[in-house]
Amino acid sequence: MSDVAASAGIAGAPVGGDGAFRPRTVALMIAVGLIGFVGMLIVGAYAPDLRSGRNGGAHALSNAATGYAGLVALAEATGRSPRIVRDKRLLDAPELLVLTPESGFVDMSEALGQRTGKPTLVILPKWLTTPDRETAGWVNYVDLAGRDNAERVLAPADKLKVTIGPSHGRPLVPRVAREYGMRFPAPKPLQTFAGASVEPLVTDADGRIVLGQLGDRPVYVLSDPDLLDNRGMASEAGARAALELLDYLQPNDADAVYFDVTLNGLGHSSSPLKLAFSPPFLAMTLAIAAALLLVGWQAVARFGAPRIRPRAIAFGKAALVDNAAALVRRAGREATLGSRYAQVIRERAVVAFGVPAKLRDAALDQYLDRLRGRGRFTDLAAAATQAQDRRALVDAAQALHQWTKETNR
Template sequence: MSDLTMGQGASGEGAFRPRTIALMIVVGLIGFVGMLIVGAYAPDLRSGRNGGAHALSNGATGYAGLVALAEATGRRPQIVRDKRLLDVPDLLVVTPESGYIDMSEVLGQRTDKPTLVILPKWATMPDKDTTGWVNYVGLAGRGNAERVLAPADKLTVAISRSQGFRLVSRAAREYGMRFTAPRPLQTFSGAGVLPLITDRDGRIVLGALGTRPVYVLSDPDLIDNRGLATEAGARAALELLDYLQHNGAESIYFDVTLNGLGHSSSPLKLAFSPPFLAMTLAIAAVLLLVGIQAVARFGPARLRPRAIAFGKAALIDNAATLVRRAGREAALGSRYAQVIRERAVNAFGVPARLRDGAIDDYLDRLRGRARFTDLATAATQAQDRHALAQAAQALHRWAITDNKETRT
């Protein structure tokens, strides 16, 4: 019996309507794709509002205010999250938060390009009441700032009390840069350093490392969010950027890769980025078509046939299958020859008095092109399926075609 017979009485109405199932599938697919995209770009979507000393931070020691001020005044600031973009010809502002951060890779790409390195000064802790704000714990210490450029450039950092006097702009008088010394004031010194901004005692606040266009700002309070609290401080910060951007470039770049906010490479992100995005969309289109093909049927449903069919033809086919699987096909030759003999006796009017060999002699004398006994012997002696088929066909032609006139 058929394996489908038992289910014919079942209702075609499922537990859910087709529209409900389709809606569940669509929502699931959208959620899955969204999860993949968020998982690929989650590191790149971090806002940086963690109170750190970098260009995305809105805390007192951050530089988000300087970025916003540069944007508002047409200086086109750019946030660098990819280390491959550090080799730009424009001014790059680097803000390492610790002396243990490796600066060699960044400075190696900036040997002949303007670069401003801002030394760390403060130790802070997150503010519990306002997200992104910080509270001062104290000074980070001279050793932390001295390790930023070591061992390539050995700097000596000093922290002194400040009376709030105006700093001296030695090599940049034409740009103004009228800074007021923060309290306390962090300065530095080193071999071959060219002073650009100093305090009254000649201690360097901003200096160039020899002939290279690499500048060091010892006190971040001059241009961080805290330093931009006054109009004079904001104006001086912009004048400082304009002075360091002396090559006429149109943008200012702020690096955040050293602050742990850079882009992360992953195979999943490559799937959503050119040129691999085209292949991803092609695969999505193929899956969509496969889904449509699975949901929407083209034409009426085709039922599977019964396991055991009805009628004599099915019975004969089953019997033939059993004989074939048993390997006994060649043994049927003699029986087929006997069937043809019996049909020939009736068809050709063989006298009833003849028996056995006399019948074969009578059939051999018919006008056929071959003798019946020869054909019957070939069928009886067949050893394989191919030989049996040829002998059976020859017997069939002898009975049907070769002796047609005799039969009529």
């Protein structure tokens, strides 16, 4: 039941000298640790947003030959405001969205489900590649991916028949309004497709579809990615035709072109850690950080040695009396102790003044009343007995104590 602090030091420990580290060194270590910890939290929260996407894939962030970073840069330079979609919640934008699945095993159902009635361009895969060992982000062609791979992209909802064959260098044939030229130079080899209810927009010289619309839906399929990828942007004619294609597919009131990378594994979603650094939760995070800094400052900058707290229960008779008085005070029974205090004074007076032992009760009080003093004992005892509050009880007890001193002279 005690709270005594140890005051003895460790034998042999230095007293009053410098420790293993100076205070400034410790403070610097703590500051560096805190900064590193906070930086790790922030990087962990925003790591998906910081990925460059230069992994040699066929998507809008890739600078490989099969990527579309060149088309994005060209659209930006010509005021078409391209936007990279990393969040699946933005797939329902009303503007044109370009989807670039890298294989036929990518699940397209969720993305196409959000694009009902909105212009969407699906670019079919064509090449198998491997990373280039000499240049990061570049790739080397291995072989064609095969028509089966491209046919699986929209299956089974839309069954397409893909063919791959020589183009003989003949330019593609646009079947749209004259102002949208779309005069693409034909890549080698050329990948085309066919399907039920497909309206051809661009074909090869033999009428095989390269760009087509699926029925009356605003869903467009580009069979050969070499028309829009970085390889296709190498020529001025290809770059001009690519911009004309985007303008043709884009609604008249649109102010941006969206390029999806969630199908390529570069998307991100909200996390509790990221929410802590985003409004409106950022205010709460800053408040908690400020509170922690104040607590740390109080712990470091307090003045003087810590005080040793006293015992919860002190030694000696006075402590016992004080504890007993505290219990009576907490119980609210102070006013009922007047009669008992008067009885204690009566018993002390019998011993101190040599009162005959045969006197009892009223006779004893009459004897005490005849003793000299400023007041009569019975009156003082009655005042103590009838006290109703602490103040009255203290006044009556002091009067009885004073009567004892005066009578004892």
